[in-house]
Amino acid sequence: MTDLKNRLSNYQEEINTAIDQYLPKQNSMPPIIHEAMRYSALSKGKRIRPILALETVNMFSNEYKKAMPAAVAIELAHCFTLVHDDLPSIDDDDLRRGVLTNHKVYGDGMALLAGDALLIDAFRVISDFQKPLEVVPTVISLLSNALSSNGVIGGQVVDILAEKNSLKHDYENLKYLHLNKTAKLIQASVLIGAEISQVERSKINILKDASEKIGIAFQIKDDLLDVLGDVNKIGKNIGRDEELGKLTYPKVFGITQAKKMSDNLKFESIDLLKQIDNSDKLIEIFEFLVDRNF
Numbered sequence: 001m002t003d004l005k006n007r008l009s010n011y012q013e014e015i016n017t018a019i020d021q022y023l024p025k026q027n028s029m030p031p032i033i034h035e036a037m038r039y040s041a042l043s044k045g046k047r048i049r050p051i052l053a054l055e056t057v058n059m060f061s062n063e064y065k066k067a068m069p070a071a072v073a074i075e076l077a078h079c080f081t082l083v084h085d086d087l088p089s090i091d092d093d094d095l096r097r098g099v100l101t102n103h104k105v106y107g108d109g110m111a112l113l114a115g116d117a118l119l120i121d122a123f124r125v126i127s128d129f130q131k132p133l134e135v136v137p138t139v140i141s142l143l144s145n146a147l148s149s150n151g152v153i154g155g156q157v158v159d160i161l162a163e164k165n166s167l168k169h170d171y172e173n174l175k176y177l178h179l180n181k182t183a184k185l186i187q188a189s190v191l192i193g194a195e196i197s198q199v200e201r202s203k204i205n206i207l208k209d210a211s212e213k214i215g216i217a218f219q220i221k222d223d224l225l226d227v228l229g230d231v232n233k234i235g236k237n238i239g240r241d242e243e244l245g246k247l248t249y250p251k252v253f254g255i256t257q258a259k260k261m262s263d264n265l266k267f268e269s270i271d272l273l274k275q276i277d278n279s280d281k282l283i284e285i286f287e288f289l290v291d292r293n294f
């Protein structure tokens with residue numbers, strides 16, 4: 001295994017163990033909801049958002065373990081977005097992380113509730129946070145803003161409107177969509193790591209710009225994989241965006257240009273990160289976010 005692969009899989013293992021510990025036990029009443037929550041939260045995700053938070057902490061100190069509750073919270077919130085995104089009334093997808101989507105196994109009502117419960121648990125987990133206690137309000141603010149109607153939910157609304165052609169398929173709407181439905185949670189993951197590390201404003205501002213750019217590039221890559229990806233690698237059915245009439249970068253700009261745009265955003269974000277000492281590991285992860293084939 002390469003160093004990066006090793007590093008990612010070590011983080012993944014630690015994150016999975018922590019998620020398992022923080023989630024309600026499978027047999028606690030009523031078991032079906034806890035089974036449904038665990039089904040999605042413990043399925044084989046890349047865990048890139050919690051990894052970004054932990055790697056950002058690691059860039060400033062070796063104390064990434066203190067950020068584990070925040071990292072788990074971010075991933076649980078992300079899992080909520082996935083469970084709801086797959087519902088028949090949104091993207092109507094059958095496959096996620098290589099297995100049936102939550103509603104295909106547990107039914108629409110249970111998937112809706114499992115998503116709700118994952119989101120609520122994200123904030124319960126943050127309340128477990130001890131060190132440093134004074135950053136807790138900032139962590140809550142960053143995560144809730146990123147998920148809000150001015151963040152992921154807003155992006156998902158525009159995604160649905162664009163699909164129904166109630167919204168122009170132009171660059172302005174596309175930028176709003178990718179910034180909100182995806183980049184803001186990725187950005188919050190990095191900034192939560194930075195706030196936990198209590199670094200100075202000038203560095204936070206650099207990380208803010210860099211993580212927004214890589215977040216948009218990440219969603220462009222997701223759009224590209226929906227056209228070019230291998231189902232067995234990405235664990236999702238491909239061609240869904242085209243079938244649903246989604247507003248995507250390949251749709252507006254074509255594949256070649258969309259690739260160029262995600263690469264350029266990647267290069268710009270890396271140039272920004274280079275201004276921070278000891279950023280090489282985080283840079284490798286930023287590269288992976290766009291160069292990945294899954």
Ligand code: IPE
Nearest residue numbers: 045046047048097182219222
């Ligand atoms: C999928 O996110 C949803 C998007 C915002 C593109 P990921 O590609 O991080 O999915 P998992 O967590 O690895 O399954």
Ligand code: IPE
Nearest residue numbers: 081082085091152181182222
């Ligand atoms: C995901 O966008 C955004 C979310 C908030 C989950 P997509 O709908 O493109 O994500 P996938 O392709 O289903 O993972």
Ligand code: MG
Nearest residue numbers: 085090091159
């Ligand atoms: Mg969607």
Ligand code: MG
Nearest residue numbers: 085086091093
């Ligand atoms: Mg989807």
Ligand code: MG
Nearest residue numbers: 222223226241
């Ligand atoms: Mg997609």
